[in-house]
Amino acid sequence: MSYTATQHPTEEALCACALHECDEELLKHIEQCAACSEYVEEIRTISHDIASIEDEPVPERLNASIMAITRAKEKSRVVTILQTWYKNPFLIGILTIAVILLLYALVMMIP
Numbered sequence: 001m002s003y004t005a006t007q008h009p010t011e012e013a014l015c016a017c018a019l020h021e022c023d024e025e026l027l028k029h030i031e032q033c034a035a036c037s038e039y040v041e042e043i044r045t046i047s048h049d050i051a052s053i054e055d056e057p058v059p060e061r062l063n064a065s066i067m068a069i070t071r072a073k074e075k076s077r078v079v080t081i082l083q084t085w086y087k088n089p090f091l092i093g094i095l096t097i098a099v100i101l102l103l104y105a106l107v108m109m110i111p
Contacts, residue, residue, distance in 0.1 A: 002025065003025065003026065003028075003029035003033075008029075008033065008035070008036055009026055009029065009036065011039075013026060014030075014036060014039050014040055014043065015043050017030065017040055018039075018040040018041075018043035018044045018047065019043065019044075019047055
């Protein structure tokens with residue numbers, strides 16, 4: 001594809017060029033276009049900054065607090081589901097079918 005001053009490459013193509021190799025035509029456009037050149041440099045800078053971030057351990061106290069909150073939410077979710085099961089139309093349908101089948105089986109057993 002030929003790129004001009006009014007027809008620029010897509011952001012995906014520019015990102016790919018910033019992070020990987022790209023074709024000669026795209027490189028030529030980037031050399032001539034200040035906006036695309038600036039965009040590619042920004043992507044390269046961001047990529048370099050992200051790569052230079054070092055992992056830091058999560059403080060044990062913070063980790064314990066997060067895990068306590070997560071466990072409490074999981075327990076409350078189970079309680080909420082048990083408290084509101086009757087509002088679920090799917091469960092009501094399944095229970096209705098089960099009751100009908102049970103009643104049918106009982107009626108068929110009567111001589």
